[in-house]
Amino acid sequence: MKHNYIAGEWVEGGPAAENINPSDTRDVIGLYARASQAQALDAVAAAHAALPKWAASTPQQRADVLDAVGSEIAARKAELADLLAREEGKALTDAAGEVMRAAQIFKFFAGEALRIPGELLASTRPGMSVEITREPVGVVSIITPWNFPIAIPAWKIAPALAYGNTVVFKPAELVPGSAWVLAEILSRAGLPAGAFNLVMGRGRDIGDTLLGDPRVAAVTFTGSEATGRKVAAACVTRPGAMAKFQLEMGGKNPLVVLDDADLDVAVNCAINGAYFSTGQRCTASSRLVVSAGIHDRFVDAMLAKLATLKVGDARRAGTVIGPVVDAQQLEQDLRYVAIGRDEGATLAFGGQALESIDGQPGYYLQPALFTGTSSDMRINREEIFGPVASVIRVHDADEALAVANDTEFGLSAGVCTTSLKMAARFKRELQAGMVMINAPTAGVDAHVPFGGRKGSSHGPREQGRYAAEFYTSVKTTYLQP
Numbered sequence: 162m163k164h165n166y167i168a169g170e171w172v173e174g175g176p177a178a179e180n181i182n183p184s185d186t187r188d189v190i191g192l193y194a195r196a197s198q199a200q201a202l203d204a205v206a207a208a209h210a211a212l213p214k215w216a217a218s219t220p221q222q223r224a225d226v227l228d229a230v231g232s233e234i235a236a237r238k239a240e241l242a243d244l245l246a247r248e249e250g251k252a253l254t255d256a257a258g259e260v261m262r263a264a265q266i267f268k269f270f271a272g273e274a275l276r277i278p279g280e281l282l283a284s285t286r287p288g289m290s291v292e293i294t295r296e297p298v299g300v301v302s303i304i305t306p307w308n309f310p311i312a313i314p315a316w317k318i319a320p321a322l323a324y325g326n327t328v329v330f331k332p333a334e335l336v337p338g339s340a341w342v343l344a345e346i347l348s349r350a351g352l353p354a355g356a357f358n359l360v361m362g363r364g365r366d367i368g369d370t371l372l373g374d375p376r377v378a379a380v381t382f383t384g385s386e387a388t389g390r391k392v393a394a395a396c397v398t399r400p401g402a403m404a405k406f407q408l409e410m411g412g413k414n415p416l417v418v419l420d421d422a423d424l425d426v427a428v429n430c431a432i433n434g435a436y437f438s439t440g441q442r443c444t445a446s447s448r449l450v451v452s453a454g455i456h457d458r459f460v461d462a463m464l465a466k467l468a469t470l471k472v473g474d475a476r477r478a479g480t481v482i483g484p485v486v487d488a489q490q491l492e493q494d495l496r497y498v499a500i501g502r503d504e505g506a507t508l509a510f511g512g513q514a515l516e517s518i519d520g521q522p523g524y525y526l527q528p529a530l531f532t533g534t535s536s537d538m539r540i541n542r543e544e545i546f547g548p549v550a551s552v553i554r555v556h557d558a559d560e561a562l563a564v565a566n567d568t569e570f571g572l573s574a575g576v577c578t579t580s581l582k583m584a585a586r587f588k589r590e591l592q593a594g595m596v597m598i599n600a601p602t603a604g605v606d607a608h609v610p611f612g613g614r615k616g617s618s619h620g621p622r623e624q625g626r627y628a629a630e631f632y633t634s635v636k637t638t639y640l641q642p
């Protein structure tokens with residue numbers, strides 16, 4: 162059994178949870194401990210005790226730790242990609258890309274640790290100077306979802322440590338394997354005991370401690386909107402000081418295809434954005450907003466391409482779309498397929514669950530495409546989080562923009578066009594944190610800000626040097642010599 166890592170020790174105890182392979186549900190990857198509330202409290206206490214030491218570490222010490230972690234992840238790319246594909250169901254090539262992204266994120270923040278910025282300004286008062294510096298926030302609780310089992314933990318843990326904070330990390334219950342390996346790598350990287358702690362276990366069991374303990378100064382969360390709201394409420398209603406918090410939640414991301422788009426580019430963007438990683442990305446293009454002049458050609462080309470996408474075991478060569486992550490998510494996807502039909506949308510492709518492929522029982526779903534949909538349908542308003550996308554036909558660019566922005570979310574939005582003028586207009590007017598022009602709405606660079614507007618995100622951006630806004634506390638010092 163794999164144990165939790167608290168105060169520099171692998172701590173035995175607690176019930177075990179099975180980690181199941183969604184491509185073959187007979188395959189138990191391993192047993193992982195579920196932390197108790199007492200263990201979560203121990204982890205918070207350990208992070209709190211380690212804070213003075215790690216906060217006082219030099220930029221070079223921090224850079225060395227993060228660089229070593231990045232190097233080891235990269236060196237073990239094939240092994241970690243295989244584990245990730247096996248526990249989450251992402252196709253192996255996508256899993257390998259995610260592992261390398263995690264390695265690059267640690268390397269990036271190794272560099273950032275060496276250039277923590279400050280400012281020196283003249284005061285408005287004679288003889289006075291004003292210095293602006295950044296200090297660690299303190300103990301950070303990191304709560305991550307199952308859909309990016311190593312990249313999302315990396316883009317929260319690496320900046321937290323780079324800026325001198327200590328960490329209590331709770332991965333999603335469904336994917337403890339990648340998190341455990343990451344913790345094992347961190348445990349040998351040169352951190353003081355307690356600076357990094359892993360508590361696997363269910364959010365509903367240990368969440369209260371990770372959010373409510375007054376020694377936790379900040380909480381960073383990625384997951385569903387419903388849980389995000391609970392996290393926010395707990396951070397502001399707890400006794401004593403409120404916790405600083407950052408939330409990355411859902412998306413209902415539009416990809417607009419205008420009449421002048423290059424058809425191949427548009428179809429490739431839509432297929433990648435809507436279906437790769439089994440559509441289980443908060444940046445997925447779940448709404449394809451297509452103008453009338455290209456609509457029929459686009460739909461025909463999508464149907465032809467969909468027929469070529471191989472659904473199967475995530476680790477088998479040739480698989481493009483792996484299984485859905487678990488039975489509950491599959492049920493949710495199928496429920497939305499039924500809702501779409503009931504709402505009068507045409508199911509133009511897929512949407513059927515396949516109980517097994519090549520004799521392997523798994524959570525397989527044929528990617529689904531709805532046509533003839535409208536913006537007010539539930540399938541176009543609620544996050545489905547599976548390989549299910551809808552086409553919304555519009556008359557022109559004005560209507561496309563109105564429909565694209567007609568959502569309570571605002572994470573990513575794309576447009577396919579060959580017109581520079583249209584590209585500039587959509588860049589300006591799309592209400593989203595990230596705009597993709599002739600590129601899929603999903604799949605982002607590791608060194609630039611990530612995050613959204615409206616109901617998708619709350620708090621400062623993640624990633625790139627913008628991560629400093631969340632993981633540091635600004636101090637303004639007035640100095641009169």
Ligand SMILES: NC(=O)C1=CN([C@@H]2O[C@H](COP(=O)(O)OP(=O)(O)OC[C@H]3O[C@@H](n4cnc5c(N)ncnc54)[C@H](OP(=O)(O)O)[C@@H]3O)[C@@H](O)[C@H]2O)C=CC1
Nearest residue numbers: 305306332333334363364365368384385388410411443546
């Ligand atoms: N936008 C995004 O990036 C994502 C969106 N989703 C959406 O969320 C739906 C449900 O997926 P799910 O994984 O259950 O997402 P959740 O939002 O429930 O889980 C995200 C993380 O929060 C933890 N958590 C759950 N409850 C609490 C709590 N009360 N206090 C503290 N932490 C908590 C979870 O732990 P545990 O795993 O133990 O429950 C997990 O680590 C999906 O169907 C999808 O629609 C899911 C993943 C990512």
Ligand SMILES: O=C(O)CCC(=O)C(=O)O
Nearest residue numbers: 441442443444603604605
């Ligand atoms: O699209 C990406 O590269 C990142 C998506 C993501 O972070 C998410 O789905 O949670």
